[in-house]
Amino acid sequence: MTERDRPTGSDRVDDPARGPEHGSPTSAPQSQVPDTQAAGPADSPALGRAIAQAAGGSGLGAISGTDAPTGRALFEAMGGVRGLCETILPGLLFLIPFTVLTSIEEPWAQQWAMPLSLGASVLVALVFTLIRVVTKTQVTQAVAGLIGVAASAILALLTGNAANNFVLGFIIDAAYAAAMLISLLVRWPLLGLVVGYLMGDGVAWRESAAKRRAMQALTLCWFALFAARLAVQLPLYFAGLTVPLGFTKLLMGVPLYATLVLVSWLVARAVYPQSRQSTTAED
Secondary structure (H helix, E strand, O other): OOOOOOOOHHHHOOOOOEOOOOOOEOOOOHHHOOHHHOOOOOOOHHHHHHHHHHHHOOHHHHHOOOOOOOHHHHHHHOOHHHHHHHHHHHHHHHHHHHHHHHOOOOHHHHHHHHHHHHHHHHHHHHHHHHHHHHHOOOOHHHHHHHHHHHHHHHHHHHHOOHHHHHHHHHHHHHHHHHHHHHHHHOOOOHHHHHHHHHOOOOOHHHHOHHHHHHHHHHHHHHHHHHHHHHHHHHHHHHOOOHHHHHHHHHHOOHHHHHHHHHHHHHHHHHHOHHHHHHHHHHO
């Protein structure tokens, strides 16, 4: 679906300084403009374009142009085989060697469990990054993953605590949860901005009570995802249960993310039923 900037709610309101038909000056008071159309933080054209670009590159953006949420479309939204491997394998290749070596009651196994596991995790992230560089495909995701994996490994090695390999993930989840919550509190739900610009609606969705409620509910669902991760995983971290923590992060990672992307798609299609029809007609 082509991304088109539609006029925001404030753009579509008749200029109060002009007549409704001939554009002649009138004395209409400024208070005639509804409060829901007041300028907000997302009314900037530059910010709008940035949000639209970010939304288009998200998992939701990857399936927004489909008529039905097929398994293939959802699979591609997760990055395909390469994207899933880049997301899952670094954590898995840390968890498996660490679980095996720490179960061996030998000094050498206990001593090398963390360095070998962290090394395997960093190595596979480096391989994926090099593959993208050699094949000249988009390297942003791989480089970001490599930096995250390497930083986590360094933190774990410096502190001598393997569980600290997951601290960066906690920080990221907390940041996303805070962003979702703040956007709800200021009445600019973040998913409303993502879906609005993705559908070419800008911030005009704020004029519709039904759309506002839908975007608030979606944003609340994403907040619940990040909050649930922290609520389940932090107790395991503080208890020093590294292996259960690693398995929990894998289970609460891609599966829950994919599910919520699908739910977001369904909600977006429900509140924008005409978007796909108009796009098809123009094609």
